[in-house]
Amino acid sequence: MKKAMMVTTKSCFISVVVPCFNEEKNILGLTRLLIHEIQKYRDYEILFVEDGSRDQSIKTVKSLAFENRRIGYVQFSRNFGHQVALKAGLDHARGDCVITMDADMQHDPKYIHELIRVWREEGVDVVYTVRDDSGKRTLKTFFSSVFYRIINGVTSKPVYAGAADFRLLDRRVVDELRKISEHHLFLRGLIPWMGFRQKAIPIIVGERAAGESKYSAAKMVRLALSGITSFSIAPLRLALLLGGFFAFLSFLYGGYALWVWLFTEQAVPGWTSIIASILFLSGIQMMLTGIVGEYVGKTFEQVKQRPGYIIKEKNIPQGDR
């Protein structure tokens, strides 16, 4: 309550961060809608993070920044990925709160009003949106629900199903996030982990306005794996459990073989079973090595201490703040 009163009486500066990768057809339309929605709040800035697009996205962004001093951009030297682009946006935004959203108009700017209202009036630090897709069943929603089930089964902090990267973060949360230099970012897991007061609002996610989804099946699998291995060591334990289970099975089978050899006449060399078990066990072993490799790889990338992204050019709004 104290905070709500505090914020409503002082002017609040709102940053909107929009990562763009090959979004030349969407940027203008989105900016128009966005400005219409946000100019009610006197102080705002829009920050595009241009993630190494191969189309004319950067040209469009630069011309917008030229026309409107509240619009700025960060241009990456190459494509670093959506999550990293979001991080760069948070690193550069100056607002009392920062709203992140997609460039393809799947995140309708009309919800911004509600995000800001909940933040100002209810004193919530993280207002995130949850896709209300009851009734909509596609292959993508199916795999996404499987993923959320798995990740919630293996992590201690919940990762909300259908939570999008369309959310509002209070300055306090942004400052804490900026200190985190994790290489494999998975904000949908990291932000619930951070605590503070968090609240969800349901939204309808529309169709992408133009262009194609940048999340290919391979990219989604990568994000899902990264999400799971960033937040849990359960898969490593799975390796241990499976190893123990199969050691136990082979012990039983060994006992049985010994019994056959000692007490029966049927001790025929079991070629088939040997081949079958070798194949099966080597398959399991490879899978487990893969799981370990996933974590070793992450550790490797983290210890190299490379920056999460490289900026080619930037133009951050300098307006009155």
Ligand code: UDP
């Ligand atoms: N994006 C990005 N870098 C990437 C992939 C995506 O900055 O490597 C941006 C993209 O331009 C969009 C947002 O991230 O603004 C979400 O991507 P997309 O709409 O393709 O994902 P989907 O909605 O299909 O899950």
Ligand code: MG
């Ligand atoms: Mg999209």
